Amino acid sequence: MDIIKTTGLTKIYSNNGLEVNAVNQVDLNIQKGEFTAIVGPSGSGKTTLLNMIGGLDDITSGTVEIAGTNIDLLSENELIDFRLKNIGFVFQAYNLIPVLTAKENVEFIMLLQGLSEEERKQRSEELLNQVGLTDKINSRPNQLSGGQQQRVAVARALASKPSFILADEPTANLDSHSTSTLLDMMAEMNEKEKVTFLFSTHDQRVIDKAKRIITIEDGKIIKDERP
């Protein structure tokens, strides 16, 4: 079953009267359990494509279906709620809440979902354990390395039990050791628990781990391969 399905997805930005076709007629199908990297040079449209799939950016034309739901038909509040329940986000700059501990950062999304304190506690500890941060659950982001913060971000993304995880350049700010640890962890989650990952990246180490590589250039998919 397709978790993500885009049809004729297009995004046109207007800049001083000049129209820029950031994403151009993209048809894409991602199935459950895939570990996919979208690659391409800067400005090729990777981030815009991910933003539209994540419901964060308006669509100029075309459709995005997530688990059978056309997200363009949802109202603003419905879309926010849909994101909360179905999509996990991992940001390039981690974007953890600085005043909360690692555990509280992971719990926060479950709080938005209305889970009980007991459920939140149990799942956040479980997830932080899964990403290898059992001993850092009470640490604040400024007490963690970049790699550790990104692992907390992955745990946070998984906390809501989403259909898939969108990650935009997740290793861009990490050193090679942290990158390797993070990739191994995500690959293991994909392998064992069939968590679906969709990355945008131009990091060769990520590309090497990907099971499917979609190359995008000038907003169009030019290659879709499964190494």
Place this chain on the structure above:
Amino acid sequence: MRSFLVIGSIIMGIWAGIFVVAFCYGLNKQRTLNSINNYVSHIQIHHREYEKDHDSKYFLENSSRIKKELEADKNIKAFAFRSLLNGMISSPIKSNGVRIIGVNKNEEKKLTSIHSSLVEGSYFESKRKNPILIGEALAQKLKVKLRSKIVLTFQDADNNIISGAFRICGIFKTKYSKYDQGNIFIQNSDLQRLIKSEEFHQLALLCNSLDDVDSTYQSLKNTLSDYDVKDWKTIAPELAYADEIMETWLFLIMIIIMLALIFGIINTMLMAVFERRRELGMLMAIGMNKSKVFILILTETFFLSLFGAPLGMFLGAFTIRLTSETGINLAMVGEGLRSVGLGNIIYPEIEAKFYIFITAMVFIFTLIAAIYPSRKALKLKPTEAIRTI
């Protein structure tokens, strides 16, 4: 740090507001009480025609009946009969128009505080004939001093010109310099001897408290309906108006202070929103809906005032408590204060209703102040706020 600055500004704003209100309130109350205790009293009774042109022929007829009525009223603390005449006071150097107040020294002591306002001499204790009390300002104007001889000239009820020589036995200085310049006190017995009459023009009385005035006034108006009975608000309407105007002013002052506070809060909360754009963008991206973002900013602002407001009020109450006991000495502007009927020392005080008003205002204004930053937060686009997903 930012939050502490906001809390600090809320504390200072509320403290300043409360203190200004208490200062103005205390000032006005003192002016009213000074006037009541020295000049106006709570209630005055005259002949029905007296008020028209203050003609001395309008005596209080049957004063013994009035006395009887007043003695029977338990709300009345003290009363005194007075003879009132307009006349001229002359020293060898100068003359001045004055109101001559003939008093019974023992009755008057219970009614006014002239006896305790003496700066020189005694309160009719002199054994010399025809003693007179005059104000310090008048003494300076006439260039006379204690034991100086002065002449009073006035008309009796039949319009005959009468003159009498008096000896200054005391010089008083009340909290109202104009009063000191225009009023002199002699004993009723001396005045009545000169005008050959034993009647009085005025009866002034004090109730046990200000709260008793209205009921006593109504009761006396009924029982002494053939006389002109007036309460202090009618006699000195400027005092009653000042009370009303002051209350409105104090509410306005508080609103102005709150408005200033609002801009401080808006500014700080806007900074907070802009500084946390990334966080807010992330929260909106992962699924925090707009109403929750709005409530988040609103709650944060509300908590800032929740910490600041009680501290500001406590500080205000503490300052008022301190200064209401010791008073605030404004001797440096004492002459100016005396010209409007105030003493050198002001005792701030505040009514409980102002605390309630301020508390309500702080919370209402804080919530209003939070709306604009909250709306700004809502307008953030997650993709722009976090730059990238």
